[in-house]
Amino acid sequence: MNSSSYINAQDIHKQFSKGSESIDVLNDLDLEIVSGDFIALMGASGSGKSTLLNLIAGIDTPTHGQIVIDGIDIAKLNDSQRTKWRTNNIGYVFQQYHLISTLNAEKNVELPLLLHKLNKTDRKKRVLAALSLVDLEDRAHHKPSELSGGQEQRVGIARAIVTDPNILLCDEPTGNLDRKSGDEILELLQGLNSEHNKTIIMVTHDPHAAACAKRILYLNEGKVSTKALQ
Amino acid sequence: MKFLPLIFADILTKKVRFIFILAALSIAFFLFAYLSAIKQGFIGGVDASGVDRMIVVNKVSTFNTMPISYKHKILNVPGVLRVSEASWFGGYYQDRKNTFPQYAVHPEDYLAMREGEFEIDEEQVQAWIKDREGALIGDTIAERFGWEVGDRITLTTTIWENKQWNNDWEFNICGIATTKNKNVNMQGMLFHHKYFDEARAWGNDQVGWFTIQSKDAKQLDTISNRIDDFFENSDNETKTSPEKSFTRGFINQIGDIEAIFLSILGVVFITLLAVTGSAMTQGIKEHMSDIAVMSVIGFSPRFIATITIIESVVVALIGSSIGIMLAWLACSMFGDPTNGLLPIFHMPDLVAWKGLGLAGLFGFVIGLIPVILILRMDKVQALRAIN
Ligand SMILES: Nc1ncnc2c1ncn2[C@@H]1O[C@H](COP(=O)(O)OP(=O)(O)OP(=O)(O)O)[C@@H](O)[C@H]1O
Numbered sequence: 259m260n261s262s263s264y265i266n267a268q269d270i271h272k273q274f275s276k277g278s279e280s281i282d283v284l285n286d287l288d289l290e291i292v293s294g295d296f297i298a299l300m301g302a303s304g305s306g307k308s309t310l311l312n313l314i315a316g317i318d319t320p321t322h323g324q325i326v327i328d329g330i331d332i333a334k335l336n337d338s339q340r341t342k343w344r345t346n347n348i349g350y351v352f353q354q355y356h357l358i359s360t361l362n363a364e365k366n367v368e369l370p371l372l373l374h375k376l377n378k379t380d381r382k383k384r385v386l387a388a389l390s391l392v393d394l395e396d397r398a399h400h401k402p403s404e405l406s407g408g409q410e411q412r413v414g415i416a417r418a419i420v421t422d423p424n425i426l427l428c429d430e431p432t433g434n435l436d437r438k439s440g441d442e443i444l445e446l447l448q449g450l451n452s453e454h455n456k457t458i459i460m461v462t463h464d465p466h467a468a469a470c471a472k473r474i475l476y477l478n479e480g481k482v483s484t485k486a487l488q
Numbered sequence: 489m490k491f492l493p494l495i496f497a498d499i500l501t502k503k504v505r506f507i508f509i510l511a512a513l514s515i516a517f518f519l520f521a522y523l524s525a526i527k528q529g530f531i532g533g534v535d536a537s538g539v540d541r542m543i544v545v546n547k548v549s550t551f552n553t554m555p556i557s558y559k560h561k562i563l564n565v566p567g568v569l570r571v572s573e574a575s576w577f578g579g580y581y582q583d584r585k586n587t588f589p590q591y592a593v594h595p596e597d598y599l600a601m602r603e604g605e606f607e608i609d610e611e612q613v614q615a616w617i618k619d620r621e622g623a624l625i626g627d628t629i630a631e632r633f634g635w636e637v638g639d640r641i642t643l644t645t646t647i648w649e650n651k652q653w654n655n656d657w658e659f660n661i662c663g664i665a666t667t668k669n670k671n672v673n674m675q676g677m678l679f680h681h682k683y684f685d686e687a688r689a690w691g692n693d694q695v696g697w698f699t700i701q702s703k704d705a706k707q708l709d710t711i712s713n714r715i716d717d718f719f720e721n722s723d724n725e726t727k728t729s730p731e732k733s734f735t736r737g738f739i740n741q742i743g744d745i746e747a748i749f750l751s752i753l754g755v756v757f758i759t760l761l762a763v764t765g766s767a768m769t770q771g772i773k774e775h776m777s778d779i780a781v782m783s784v785i786g787f788s789p790r791f792i793a794t795i796t797i798i799e800s801v802v803v804a805l806i807g808s809s810i811g812i813m814l815a816w817l818a819c820s821m822f823g824d825p826t827n828g829l830l831p832i833f834h835m836p837d838l839v840a841w842k843g844l845g846l847a848g849l850f851g852f853v854i855g856l857i858p859v860i861l862i863l864r865m866d867k868v869q870a871l872r873a874i875n
């Protein structure tokens with residue numbers, strides 16, 4: 259084990275069972291990521307990319323194996339401890355943005371802060387900072403339906419970073435966007451990585467997007483490798 | 489309450505559905521409150537009946553009479569404090585539509601046993617007692633016909649002829665009573681049984697019923713048995729019952745009001761609630777993807793469930809409040825919808841509280857359906873479903 263690594267997953271095994279059938283999605287997977295890294299995770303559809311992201315986010319737990327993040331073995335935490343840990347350490351960006359349609363941009367970004375002990379002014383300050391980071395201060399009062407896809411995804415990113423987590427997990431963040439808006443998102447992620455030192459794991463099918471990362475990892479046959487399957 | 493926007497943003501965004509749900513809920517609870525008021529109009533008399541009073545009627549039927557000589561015999565029964573003879577006059581003022589209750593009673597005895605139920609000027613009482621043709625009326629009826637103390641009025645009865653074989657009887661208004669008890673009928677008129685008996689062409693020395701005040705409200709059964717036993721095997725056997733059950737029995741002659749009330753209400757209410765219930769459930773179900781996102785962000789299922797329930801209860805309370813308020817307005821502005829059949833008509837406060845309680849319960853139950861889904865939700869599956 260490399261002690262300098264920030265995220266360290268070892269012997270990860272993830273099995274899903276459907277009735278009597280069971281499939282091994284991740285198989286003795288090892289993964290080491292240093293703080294401040296920007297990883298693009300690629301692989302065929304169904305190779306287990308989202309599954310791995312969910313394990314790192316602590317949304318799901320491995321069948322066995324350990325995932326140590328910043329010194330904490332999150333597989334050993336109980337459900338509510340893991341949830342609490344996630345709110346402090348992980349920002350999650352969805353392919354389909356998944357903003358709450360009834361809330362405006364500002365309220366959407368504020369949502370994760372409601373779980374923290376902050377007063378109204380502090381929350382407001384943080385929300386505006388996050389919105390200005392994604393360059394959307396002027397859209398604070400717009401509903402998701404009044405925003406473009408790229409803008410929605412930027413609100414999604416603002417929501418992911420408003421609690422100032424160290425890790426940003428993005429599951430195909432540009433998958434629903436045209437090239438131009440996609441590039442803006444990638445630029446934004448690069449900035450968050452280089453200027454704000456966020457450790458980013460981004461799942462993508464798009465080699466162009468993957469090229470923006472510092473490293474590209476490929477997932478196949480349940481394992482991570484640095485080489486694409488030819 | 490930093491979570492308030494989470495609740496209300498949703499309610500206010502789906503405006504059309506929200507308005508539809510509110511409308512349906514208000515209609516349901518309007519009917520609930522309004523019909524409750526009508527029911528209260530029918531059975532309110534039961535509440536107003538004296539706990540220490542009894543009614544003696546002819547055992548054959550309430551329409552058969554008894555000799556007035558029974559009065560002194562009843563007074564001698566142990567436990568009886570006061571007795572007043574009473575007869576039904578069955579009159580109307582000028583037009584048959586203007587029917588209202590008039591009772592021929594014994595002034596002093598009758599007033600004594602209803603002490604505290606209504607207020608009346610002592611001078612007016614004395615004037616009434618002295619005036620053989622005097623009448624005492626409730627303020628509601630005084631207002632309805634514009635009668636004042638000192639007026640001489642003519643009532644026509646469908647039952648009784650006077651000695652001139654005429655159905656028109658004259659009375660002097662001697663006093664107008666008021667009350668603070670909403671269940672007391674203030675549409676009535678009291679007058680001297682003695683005048684009634686002496687002036688009528690037939691049926692003399694007979695009374696419709698006796699109202700009795702007992703010395704002990706706990707002994708009504710014993711006392712009524714004594715009375716009925718005393719008159720057993722006489723020409724006119726009696727049937728004595730507490731005033732409350734007598735009133736209830738009388739009302740039930742119209743039909744089992746409560747059963748009618750419950751069945752009308754049941755049908756309307758259940759239909760409307762089913763409609764709103766499904767609209768509300770659907771609204772919450774459309775949120776399941778939001779809920780999955782919120783749970784990824786870190787909100788616990790229990791927290792989301794609580795918000796969902798609160799939302800559902802709040803909507804139900806808003807809708808029902810509107811309905812109950814409208815019913816209250818309708819009751820106080822338009823009054824008795826039957827035009828005189830319900831002398832006592834008002835919406836009791838209890839109805840409002842019951843309605844709100846019912847609405848809260850309804851909101852809670854409706855909220856429970858999605859909450860079960862939320863609590864059973866598998867975060868990973870939910871996330872897969874939305875991603
Ligand atoms: N909760 C689950 N229950 C059962 N099977 C699952 C579950 N989650 C994932 N799988 C299976 O695991 C495999 C990997 O799924 P995953 O979503 O991680 O793939 P992916 O690499 O993200 O694919 P895509 O590129 O299409 O998003 C798939 O075969 C999927 O059917």
Ligand SMILES: [Mg+2]
Nearest residue numbers: 307308309429
């Ligand atoms: Mg995926």
